[in-house]
Amino acid sequence: MSDVSFSERELDIMSILWREGSGTVSEVREALEDSLGYTSVLKILQILEEKGHIRHEKEGRAYRYIPLVQAEEAGQSALGRVVDKIFHGSAELTLARLVSQRSISAEELDRMRRLLDELDADETGSDR
Numbered sequence: 001m002s003d004v005s006f007s008e009r010e011l012d013i014m015s016i017l018w019r020e021g022s023g024t025v026s027e028v029r030e031a032l033e034d035s036l037g038y039t040s041v042l043k044i045l046q047i048l049e050e051k052g053h054i055r056h057e058k059e060g061r062a063y064r065y066i067p068l069v070q071a072e073e074a075g076q077s078a079l080g081r082v083v084d085k086i087f088h089g090s091a092e093l094t095l096a097r098l099v100s101q102r103s104i105s106a107e108e109l110d111r112m113r114r115l116l117d118e119l120d121a122d123e124t125g126s127d128r
Helices: 010-018 025-031 038-050 071-083 091-101 106-126
Strands: 054-059 060-069
Touching: 010 025, 010 038, 010 060, 010 071, 025 038, 025 060, 038 054, 038 060, 071 091
Parallel strands: none
Antiparallel strands: 054 060
16 A cells, blocks of 8 residues: 555545546635635645646646545555554554544444454454
């Protein structure tokens, strides 16, 4: 897994591109929760492109920006950094903090248990 990291503002913009699939500077500006100038959005998109996270295509007089990095890849990289740097590599501490910080439905808890059971079964099977 490559180390994909974003500043808070870059992540705001990437989230829009992931959700919408692509966007022009104007479309991204409109989708942002707070006001940011055209040139500021353009500069962040250019930085993201320089980093290899997005690409652009000419569309009329504008450019359409398309994500090259998937949200799941960025999330996995970010989560790995959190586990390593904040929870000292402990998945157990990370999970404990996660479930204590938000309400979890019974269905979500059941899915989490199944995932843990599957991981346990995979580990047990690979020990043979």
